[in-house]
Amino acid sequence: MVDKGRYQRLVERLIYLSHTRLDIAFAVNVVSQFMHNPTEEHMLVVRRILSYLKTTLGKGILFKARKELEINGFSDADYPGSITDRRSTSGYCVYPGGNLVSWGSKKQTVVARSSAKAEFRAMALSLCEVLWLKIILEDLKIQIQGPIGIRCDNQTAISIAHNPVRHDKTKHFEIDKHFVKEKLEAGLIQLPYVPSEDQVANILTKGLPANRFDDLTNKVEMYDIHSIV
Secondary structure: OOOHHHHHHHHHHHHHHOOOOHHHHHHHHHHHHHOOOOOHHHHHHHHHHHHHHHHOOOEEEOOOOOOOOOEEEEEEEEOOOOOOOOOOEEEEEEEEOOOOOEEEEEEOOOOOOOHHHHHHHHHHHHHHHHHHHHHHHHHOOOOOOOOEEEEEOOHHHHHHHHOOOOOHHHHHHHHHHHHHHHHHHOOOEEOOEOOHHHOHHHHHOOOOOHHHHHHHHHHOOEEEHHHOO
16 A cells, blocks of 8 residues: 555646646546555556656647638547456547547446447547537537537447447447437437547557557647657
8 A cells, every 4th residue: 555645646636637648648547546545556657657747748739720610529448448347448539620629538437248338438428528519619609510520440339329220239328329329310420430540549548559659649649849840
């Protein structure tokens, strides 16, 4: 065991920082799950996050002026990611106007019995976020043209969203299914397929090898200003 108060103070600061540092969001999500019973192993992970931040002080998301006024989202889930309770982690990235401004990494509240169910719950979570951003933009008198694209790399989850037939495989997530289906039929969203190698939300659902991690940070246009000439 370690000093719980010290651990909590460190993790609380990392949670605050993860709102602007996409690259640490998943790791911070993991260490925040042990706030009430931290051990030396958990503190070691926190120290590694701090060490990483120390070497990447200038890293951040690059915002560019773009002409398009549309919202695009990416949705992903890791099945079954947690080794402690086998719950999956949902991740999403939302691009209004072509720039990444919203993301999230959240552990699912129940154990998913298939990868499609885990992906579908992540899809519903990202849908809530894109609809919220759409309302914010409309309040600012910015009209979004056309349906919002939520990109998913699980074709089974996309098929379930388009298939109105109820069957036993979907009874465990009926609410999420009808929520997504309702917005899909209303023409508010569309669900294009994206290959797993281009799924940028993958960085928010699991720990990745260094080369894959660097590739995804580049795809979300996250750069170190100290290395830009």
